Amino acid sequence: MDRVVFESVRKVFRHRPALFNWLGRERSGETVALKNLSFAAGAGEVLILLGPNGSGKTTALKLVSTTLLPDAGSVHVSAFDTQREGGRVRQQVGIAIATERSFFPRLSARENLEFFAALDDVPRRECGSRVDEVLHDTGLAEQANTLVMKFSSGMYQRLGIARALVKRPNVLLLDEPTRSLDAATTAHFWTTIRSLADRHTTILLATHNFAEASAVGDRILLLQGGELLAERTIQRGQSVEDLRAFYFRMTGEVDEAAAMIERAGRVS
Amino acid sequence: MKSTLGKLYAILRRDLLTAIRHRTGFAVTAVGLLMELAAFYYLSRAIGPGFRPDGVEYFPFLLVGTGVYTFFVMSTQAFLTAVQEAQQTGTMEVLMTTSTPPAQLVVLSSVSAFAGNLVSLVAYLLLGAAIFRAPIHANLFSCFAVLILCIAIAMAVGIAAATIQITFQKGSALLWLLSSGVWFLSGAMFPIESLPRPLMLVAHTIPLSYAVRGMRLALLQGQSVLSMAPTLAALFGFSAILLPLALWGLSFSLRRARQNGTLSFY
Numbered sequence: 001m002d003r004v005v006f007e008s009v010r011k012v013f014r015h016r017p018a019l020f021n022w023l024g025r026e027r028s029g030e031t032v033a034l035k036n037l038s039f040a041a042g043a044g045e046v047l048i049l050l051g052p053n054g055s056g057k058t059t060a061l062k063l064v065s066t067t068l069l070p071d072a073g074s075v076h077v078s079a080f081d082t083q084r085e086g087g088r089v090r091q092q093v094g095i096a097i098a099t100e101r102s103f104f105p106r107l108s109a110r111e112n113l114e115f116f117a118a119l120d121d122v123p124r125r126e127c128g129s130r131v132d133e134v135l136h137d138t139g140l141a142e143q144a145n146t147l148v149m150k151f152s153s154g155m156y157q158r159l160g161i162a163r164a165l166v167k168r169p170n171v172l173l174l175d176e177p178t179r180s181l182d183a184a185t186t187a188h189f190w191t192t193i194r195s196l197a198d199r200h201t202t203i204l205l206a207t208h209n210f211a212e213a214s215a216v217g218d219r220i221l222l223l224q225g226g227e228l229l230a231e232r233t234i235q236r237g238q239s240v241e242d243l244r245a246f247y248f249r250m251t252g253e254v255d256e257a258a259a260m261i262e263r264a265g266r267v268s
Numbered sequence: 269m270k271s272t273l274g275k276l277y278a279i280l281r282r283d284l285l286t287a288i289r290h291r292t293g294f295a296v297t298a299v300g301l302l303m304e305l306a307a308f309y310y311l312s313r314a315i316g317p318g319f320r321p322d323g324v325e326y327f328p329f330l331l332v333g334t335g336v337y338t339f340f341v342m343s344t345q346a347f348l349t350a351v352q353e354a355q356q357t358g359t360m361e362v363l364m365t366t367s368t369p370p371a372q373l374v375v376l377s378s379v380s381a382f383a384g385n386l387v388s389l390v391a392y393l394l395l396g397a398a399i400f401r402a403p404i405h406a407n408l409f410s411c412f413a414v415l416i417l418c419i420a421i422a423m424a425v426g427i428a429a430a431t432i433q434i435t436f437q438k439g440s441a442l443l444w445l446l447s448s449g450v451w452f453l454s455g456a457m458f459p460i461e462s463l464p465r466p467l468m469l470v471a472h473t474i475p476l477s478y479a480v481r482g483m484r485l486a487l488l489q490g491q492s493v494l495s496m497a498p499t500l501a502a503l504f505g506f507s508a509i510l511l512p513l514a515l516w517g518l519s520f521s522l523r524r525a526r527q528n529g530t531l532s533f534y
Contacts, residue, residue: 013528062361062529067364068527071527102357102359102360102362104359106285106286111285116366118274118277118278120366120368124274167367
């Protein structure tokens with residue numbers, strides 16, 4: 001059975017200017033973030049959401065987490081409707097968003113994780129071992145007792161991933177999870193992702209990183225302008241260049257980096 | 269139940285750890301309390317012993333009135349602060365994706381603020397009695413009854429402020445109204461009977477004026493629950509209407525914010 005199901009989902013953000021708008025230049029209007037999006041992800045699948053900025057990747061993740069609700073269509077997680085059964089959905093889902101600093105700065109990494117674990121109904125007798133496990137998995141074991149106000153952006157990002165993992169969710173939502181991570185931590189994180197998938201966790205991962213998509217993904221959804229542009233299964237060992245070529249061919253964007261690399265090659 | 273207690277423990281632990289790591293906080297609060305008491309003591313001395321509102325000396329009248337008023341406003345503010353901080357630090361969206369129902373989260377988050385404000389209120393009253401010799405003739409059971417109902421109403425008003433913050437990002441407007449407009453109608457500083465009749469009628473529609481009056485009756489005159497039944501009934505009526513209404517409003521505003529994508533706007 002599919003774990004995450006989008007059926008004809010539409011999401012619109014409306015902008016209403018503030019009072020006395022003549023003082024500024026704020027415009028009214030609306031942004032259609034998702035247009036009639038339908039897809040499904042099964043248990044143990046790593047689904048990569050790929051697409052240019054503003055294509056609707058983060059909106060899709062937030063719709064699964066229930067921080068957003070659809071304007072039309074439906075989103076189901078483990079057969080629970082996000083509109084009507086939000087509480088049940090939130091028990092299933094863990095989310096980590098890039099560039100996040102959403103922690104209590106005067107608590108240590110461990111104290112923050114214990115706090116969120118309690119809110120996510122992690123049994124107290126298991127809490128310590130689970131926190132140790134995710135601190136180790138994200139390479140934060142040595143900083144466990146450091147106040148997070150002293151963390152670098154990479155460490156914040158690792159802690160965000162640790163928080164998403166500590167509840168052992170059935171559905172894990174990751175938005176550019178390795179954006180600020182160093183190479184070694186990234187590689188270790190990719191291994192963690194694959195082992196979670198092997199244990200039947202469904203993972204929706206939004207990224208701009210083709211290497212990441214190739215390393216951990218089972219399938220790609222390519223979004224553009226809030227619509228599903230293309231869908232593709234990723235074969236194990238599929239080259240990054242393959243994915244890159246697929247992306248630029250489908251989106252119609254110009255791969256300036258490839259042209260630069262080619263030019264550099266000719267010069268040398 | 270066990271899960272709720274676990275969550276309450278986690279929230280209290282978070283708030284306590286955060287508070288003790290702000291080392292200067294306690295000292296500043298203690299000095300502030302003493303300064304305020306001294307100001308009211310000398311104000312009542314300047315006015316003289318002839319002024320006996322509700323048949324009691326002016327200093328204890330002020331002590332209880334301002335103590336209850338501060339407790340009420342600070343407790344109300346705790347809800348708004350919790351939401352504003354969550355929005356500004358980015359924890360709002362994450363907290364709203366945890367398994368804890370939002371209304372339960374908001375109510376549990378206020379417990380440590382209520383506990384802290386209660387400690388401040390008791391310290392304020394004890395210091396007033398010990399250092400400035402305010403005569404206290406408390407009926408503890410009546411005090412407890414007033415306090416519980418006062419907490420329920422403060423909770424309702426606090427949740428309403430949090431709701432306004434989530435919906436319009438302007439929850440502070442309600443608190444501004446409380447601290448600037450309502451205080452002089454609450455009877456905290458002088459009896460509401462000295463107001464002009466139209467304002468006196470307005471004062472009788474404000475729950476805080478019943479809380480202030482109830483605490484004075486219980487703490488300064490030692491009245492029993494039975495003898496102050498009308499005041500307690502009014503407080504109960506306000507809390508029975510306002511609390512469910514506020515919880516419904518919060519739930520509605522959170523759903524609307526999820527729909528509009530404005531959960532973390534501030």
